[in-house]
Amino acid sequence: MFLCALTAGTLSAWGVGGGTLLLLALTLLLGVDQRQAQTLNLLFFLPAAGTALFFHSRHGQLDAAAVRRTALPGALAALAGALAAGMVDISLLRRPFGVFLLYAGASLLLGGRSRRQKGQGREESQEQEDRDNQRKMEKTE
Amino acid sequence: MKAANRQRLAGAAAGVVNGIFGGGGGTVLLPVLARELPGRQAFAVCVAAMLPMCAVSAAAGLLHAPPPLWQAAPCLAGGLLGGVLGGLTFGKVPVGLLRAAAGLFMVYGGVRYLL
Numbered sequence: 001m002f003l004c005a006l007t008a009g010t011l012s013a014w015g016v017g018g019g020t021l022l023l024l025a026l027t028l029l030l031g032v033d034q035r036q037a038q039t040l041n042l043l044f045f046l047p048a049a050g051t052a053l054f055f056h057s058r059h060g061q062l063d064a065a066a067v068r069r070t071a072l073p074g075a076l077a078a079l080a081g082a083l084a085a086g087m088v089d090i091s092l093l094r095r096p097f098g099v100f101l102l103y104a105g106a107s108l109l110l111g112g113r114s115r116r117q118k119g120q121g122r123e124e125s126q127e128q129e130d131r132d133n134q135r136k137m138e139k140t141e
Numbered sequence: 142m143k144a145a146n147r148q149r150l151a152g153a154a155a156g157v158v159n160g161i162f163g164g165g166g167g168t169v170l171l172p173v174l175a176r177e178l179p180g181r182q183a184f185a186v187c188v189a190a191m192l193p194m195c196a197v198s199a200a201a202g203l204l205h206a207p208p209p210l211w212q213a214a215p216c217l218a219g220g221l222l223g224g225v226l227g228g229l230t231f232g233k234v235p236v237g238l239l240r241a242a243a244g245l246f247m248v249y250g251g252v253r254y255l256l
Contacts, residue, residue, distance in 0.1 A: 001212065001215040001216060001219070002215040002216075002218060002219045003219065004219065005215060005216045005217075005218070005219020005220050005223060006219040006222055006223045006226070007219075007223065008219070008220075008223060009219055009220040009221070009222065009223015009224050009226070009227060010223045010224075010226045010227040010230070011223075011227065011242065012188070012220070012223065012224070012227065013188065013223060013224045013225075013226070013227020013228050013231060014184060014227050014230075014231055014234060014239055014242070015167070015171065015183075015184030015185060015187045015188045015239070015243070016184065016239055016242040016243040016246060017167060017168070017242070017243055017246035017247065017250075018223070018227075019164055019167075020246045020249065020250055021246070022216070023164070032208070032212060033206070035202075035205070035206035036206050036207075036208040036209075036212070037208075038163040038164060038202060038206070039163075039199065039202030039203060039205075039206050039207065039208050040208045040212060040213060040216045041164055041216075042163065042164060042195050042198050042199035042202050043199050043202075043203075043208075043213055043216060043217060043220075044216040044217060044219065044220035045191070045192070045195045045199075045220065046192065046195060046196060046199060046217075046220070047217055047220045047221035047224055048220035048221065048223050048224035048227070049188050049189070049191065049192040049195070049224065050192065050224065051221055051224030051225050051228055052188055052224040052225075052227050052228040052231070053185075053188060053189055053192065053228075054228060055225075055228025055229060055231065056185040056188065056189070056228060056231060059231070059232055061181050061182055061185035061231070061232075062182070062185050062186060062189055063178055063182050063185075063186055065145075066148055066174070066177075066178060066182075066186045067186055067189040067190055069145055069148045069149050069152060070148050070149070070151065070152030070155070070170060070174070070186065070190035071152065071189060071190040071192070071193050071194075072152070072193075073149050073150075073152045073153040073156065074152035074153060074155050074156035074159070074166065074170070074190050074191075074193065074194045075156060075193035075194055075196075075197055076153075076156065077152070077153040077154070077155070077156025077157045077160065077194075078156035078157070078159045078160040078166070078193075078194040078195075078197040078198055079156075079160065079197050080156070080157065080160060081156060081157040081158065081159060081160020081161040081198075082160040082161075082197060082198060082201035083160075084157075084160065084161060085160060085161045085162075085163075085201075088161065090161060090162065093161065093162075094254045094255075095254065095255060097158070097162070097165070097254050098250075098251045098252070098253070098254030098255035099251065099255070100168075100169075100251070101165075101168055101247045101248070101250045101251030101254060102247075102248055102251035102252070102255075103251075104168055104169070104171075104172045104247050104251075105168075105243075105244045105245065105246070105247030105248035105249075105250075105251060106244070106248065107172055107244075108171070108172055108175060108240050108241075108243055108244035108247065109240070109241060109244035109245070109248070111175070111176075111240070
């Protein structure tokens with residue numbers, strides 16, 4: 001279980017959906033009850049994200065304004081969603097959300113490819129930007 | 142719609158999804174952020190935004206389906222070390238690989254929700 005969480009934690013720190021992997025491992029490999037696995041998955045994300053954000057912040061990867069814009073309405077909406085979860089039939093929402101996930105996943109996969117084709121220097125410039133941010137942080141320290 | 146408002150709306154939508162399904166909010170937020178923030182920043186901001194949402198959802202989960210401590214402890218420890226490992230290596234992972242991994246997890250999740 002520790003190794004599953006370690007792998008999933010690394011992917012979660014990258015922001016690519018390690019929780020999906022952990023949920024799968026907990027339910028299919030380790031036989032954990034689905035609802036308890038969901039709670040474990042949410043709990044696991046807290047230290048994984050907390051430590052990852054320490055490094056992301058040091059490396060100048062966090063746009064503070066974008067975090068404020070998304071985190072605050074998100075937390076309030078999560079509270080509303082958690083309260084609403086007991087009142088709505090979640091099984092009715094599974095299929096529309098599944099369709100959305102297929103669309104969003106495909107857009108990320110295809111969007112990534114077309115962007116690389118359009119501007120080959122984009123990743124290099126991002127890496128240069130990362131290095132610049134790192135140097136700035138080191139100087140200020 | 143302005144980019145800032147799109148991000149607020151995406152944050153709220155991610156919160157609703159996370160609250161209702163007990164996870165998955167990042168799948169709503171990341172595609173919007175990936176269009177509007179450069180390279181790795183989209184992924185880093187997504188992790189930061191999901192932290193308070195998951196804290197709220199985790200509190201709800203603990204009320205309704207608390208896991209035993211012997212299961213929670215290795216998950217928390219693995220998450221902690223995984224976060225350190227991921228944080229240290231994040232800058233070295235190509236953005237294309239991050240996008241591909243996130244996209245594949247979403248497609249997989251979509252198939253599971255549809256079946």
